[in-house]
Amino acid sequence: MLWKKQIPLAITFIMGLLLGIQYFVPHRISENFFQGYLDWAIVIGIFAAILSYISFYRVHGMRIKKKAPAWQYSVVAIVMSVTMALFGFIQGREEGMVFMNMYSYILVAIEGTMFSLLAFYISSAAYRAFRARSTQATALLLAAIIVMLGRVPLGESISFWHNIWPSLPTFTGIANWILNVPNMAAKRGMQLGIGLGIMMLSLKIILGIERSYMGSGD
Amino acid sequence: MHISMNPWVWIGVFFTFSVLSFLYKDNPFYKLAEHVTVGVSIGYGLVIWWTNSVIPRFYIPVFEQGQWILIIPAILGLMMVLRIVPKYSWLSRYAICFSVGAGSGMAIPRSMQAQVLRQLEATMLNLSFTSGAGINNIIIFFGVLTVLVYFFFSKEHKGVFGGVAKVGIWFLMIGFGATFGYTVMARLSLFIGRVLFVLQDFLGINLAG
């Protein structure tokens, strides 16, 4: 019990206390300690990564072994990862090598396209918000449209009222006002709440009230 | 127009369209692209992990510079890997507690400074009805207060209290809408980047001229 529960909790408490104090001490001992902690965290991460690779190969390997649906694609995943790794280790990572070509023309291409799918998804998300259930969602959408228009040259040209009454702001002006005033207020209020939440959860962890991350049972 | 003869460019275009086909529905091309990218990302991660992490941050400091103390976090990390043996999986708790405790300890003062102090200070504004900036400050002042009221957990949103919370939610929604609109433009420009890749590198159509 001591080794499985008390000592880990003590480690959490001690680390939390030390790093909390470290923030207030500018002495170089404190700086060295912080740097040392960062180095340790990186080394732990290095070894923990081994488990993630084991997990990946195991999951796809199991799918192949059990002939789960679409197991052939798991073969592709494993082969691609092994190929990429082999080329990277043996040939090197310079421009023009297979490793970099695979990176640029496969990984970057696919990731870039996934990112660009967002352009389509945003419009369908906006459409769904438009058919919204509540006035609040409509407020969200209206604010979004105004800011969108305000950030492109189109917004200036559409602001027809500006020619009649120049003192009235254009779309860009309204958009900037929205960004700087109500948006700012909302963000500040949220940040205050989030800050409270973060500090509370951190304190609960350090004091040992919240223990589920350890998996020791509630 | 001059179509590229580079086989890699063809591969890039093939996968670009495979991913785009997901917009219609899931299909074997997308499944292939998905598993290819997962595999390639793992392979890439492996190489980068070795060359950018293991060698410079562990091997060289320990074996070439003599920083033997780094063996301790290495053991902690290995204890994490020991999870695959069920009998010893509880050992991983040491490393987990080390990381989680440190993260929590760091978070409290930093959060207090950045998310409490800074925000409180920035909300203490000069209010006035006579200048535009003054009126804006009044709006910000009420906005922050009503948003805080909205996030109350221990009181029901009824009556006057509920009314104030409702104003808070309006502020929140306008704020989220503004963020939504702001981000949309950035996303669109990335899509244009992919289109240009297909047009310029693959089909050789040059739009810059």
Added chain:
Amino acid sequence: MHLPRVRAVPVAVFLCVGIWLSVLGCAGERVGPPIPTEIQVSDIPADDGTNVAIGWRHFTASSARQYDVYFSSDPDSLENNIGDLEPLTRTVQATIHSIEDSLATNIEDVGYYLLLDKEGEIPIAHIIKATPENRDSLERTGEKIIAVEHDFAPPKTDDRELKFALGGFFRVRPPEGEIAPTQKTIREATLSTDSTGLIISEGKSDMLFDVGLSKRERDFISKGERVEPFDEACSDLLFKYGREILAIVTENTRYSLPSENLQALLHGQIEAGIEYSYKIIIIDKEKNRSESEVMTFTPVDEPPLPATNCSAVLDENSGKLLTTWMGYNPGLAYFRDIDRFEIRSVSENDTALVGGDLLGAFSQDFDRAIIEGDFTAGDEFYIATFDKAGARVVGEPYAIVTGELSSPEMVRNMALVDVKNDDGGALAIQWGVPTIGITLNITDFSPEYDKKEIPDGYYLVGNELVRYDEGDTAIPANALPVYDAHEWIPAEAFEVVFRYQMYMNDGNKVYYAKLRVDEGKWEKDFQEMGFINLPDLPAGEHIFEAILLDPNGKELENPEASIVKTVLIDKPGLIRDELPGQYVQVWCGNKEIMDGEEVLLEGTYNLDPKNQKTYKLGGTRGYLSQQYQTSYPDSLRDMGEYYYFCRVIDPDGSFIDSDIFGPMTPKSQFFHSEKTVVLVLVILFVVFVNFFLAMARKGKDFYLRPIAGITHLDEALGRATEMGRPILYVLGLTGISDIATLAGLTILGRVAKKAAEFQTRLLVPCYNPIVLIVAQETVKTAFMDAGRPDAYNEDDVFFAAGSQFSYAAAVAGMMVRYRTAANFYMGMFFAESLILTETGSMSGSIQIAGTDAVTQIPFFITTCDYTLIGEELYAASAYLSHDPLQVGTLKAQDMLKVIYMIVIVLGTVSMTSGFLWFVNLFKIRLEQ
């Protein structure tokens, strides 16, 4: 556990090896990159013999990517043990090939020939146009030019031999037809008349002239399309109408022209008088190598250069004698080797300048001195410079002249301080009092111009308007014919940005100022904007006032902290204060610290702390900068004794020195005083929470309002069970140190327990290794607690992918294929959030999200059924736990929010009323 025995694995390995071998096989011939030319060694003059620059010419189109210069005093090691040597490396950027094919111009029909002058290592190119007379000779001795290119890199599809040549050429393509007049701006000009006619005189704002082409330009254009060699005299026209030729293409060869001189500098790695052998190894992109031949050099410790620009001025009124000199070449300051300067008087008959009275000995940074003694105009001095090896060199003798010297004043309040709240690395010299300055930026927001017709015959020559008769041969070639002029019409009102500058050092706490115009209402700038905007100030004289305020909003009392200026606003421009012409030099010195044989801290050369003439120059600052800060590297913190003095130099060169400050040691502090408020608040927070925890332990019950996302959690899980489809739980992309991920993990524990009870499959794809481990532990424990340890499948909590959008692709695919009934997103998300939620939404899953990523919340709100916004995510785990202690902390959070609101109200009242002490409690400045 063991890896599954799968036949695919060996097959895959076999395939990969096969692919690799075949790729290697068709790699093709390996030719090394070209060896550079014009390799030469320059010994840096006047140094101590340890500096040498090795230069060579690198052609931009060459395939070389890296030049390694190997050098050694032992020629054998260059041949045999080159792996042990550390080379000097110069890398070059790869040239990027442009996509445009139009960067090449086919000029085969025009008839240009290339003649090469093959005298040196690299031929010099000449481009000659063929005429009936020389065509035959050109055919024999030269090569016909097919095309010229304007791109650095040769196109990949061409296989002509690549050679290099020297030369600068432009392809000139003047425009056809009439060229429209252009506008030339003359600053601060206006038209007026004198006896000769119209002239340009000084005006208030810019004047625009519509001008035609000068004769020079017209002659240039009239020669038509052609290839011209580069000529400095018409370089502006060559760049305007032409394009630089970077390669000349003949039938079989491509000659690439652009090149640069590269250098590798050996500094301090060699010793004087020893012969070194060196060679250059050139490496290209594919790691092919070439080697130059082995060459030698011997660096020499030259004597220093004599001092130049020497002068001596005697002010007969004050009796002060100031001498100044320049002791070294400023361009080679880094390499200078000087032990000291000796100023001596020239005695009679000492033509060799070996004797004379020693008037002062100064270390290498000094360039001026006040000489004591009885001297008159005409007496002569000379300066002898010694290097560290003892070599002596004398400059020309120079005579004293009479003149006036100012009497500079030492700055006030000079102090040497240890910089607070750092890690022991810095000391600072501070001086002066808080001073304010103002700047007025005046613009005419809608300038109007009055068009004035200029009669024929006027030309703009430089900035002058001159009249010439038609056909006058004296018209200069660069004269621009003028058609019209546009004169600025003085505006009636201007937009003025009234800005103030605060000059002070870190020891003064001054943050605010107040400003007013024309004795109107004071505008207090507590938001530290730095300026006020006056959008519509009428032209005329106005009074501008600014005063610095202390943190409590009170005016500072010293006269330099306030300023009143009467300014005539009648034209656009920038009006600033005149900054004082003096500047401050900070001189420093420190003693060496040894630890046995090892030098822990290098000292200032030959320092005698009591003798200012032995100090070294730390830095120079403007008079109003008021601070000079030095930072010392890691290893030197908390050790070393540093001495300083300051020298204030007047614009005429005379100076005054302060007393010596020090010794002082930079120290690191144990507590960051600026963060006191944070510490107090953290302690109050902890005490407050503990109070509520104590109340909760006593059994006090607290009410919690329902949050939609949390109350519908059970409903979502129930639905998944009914449909018999799995649940997906996404933890976000950050690591375990991010508290949002921890919040997601605590909620995962609760969700996993319910999933186990309902016997629903739970899938948790992870992105971060440590998060994966914790998630596995969490889910496993949850299943055990629910009494269903056998239902736990370790492969359902797995590592999905290594990069952001691969992860998104994998999870999106999972959603569609497994047809998950409920999706949970709890943690920190970035751009991929929308892909996940949209996909889930389109496949009909019920989705509950919780994040504090403010940028992603809008997307979650529009696509998910329920969203936990910000703080609600952190509250969720307390809601779900039903643990009185956790609920107690939520009550504490609420009470703290009430306190926030009170603080905000108090602070706003404080700020609005001008009583700033409350607001100041919350302002902390971390950057010093």
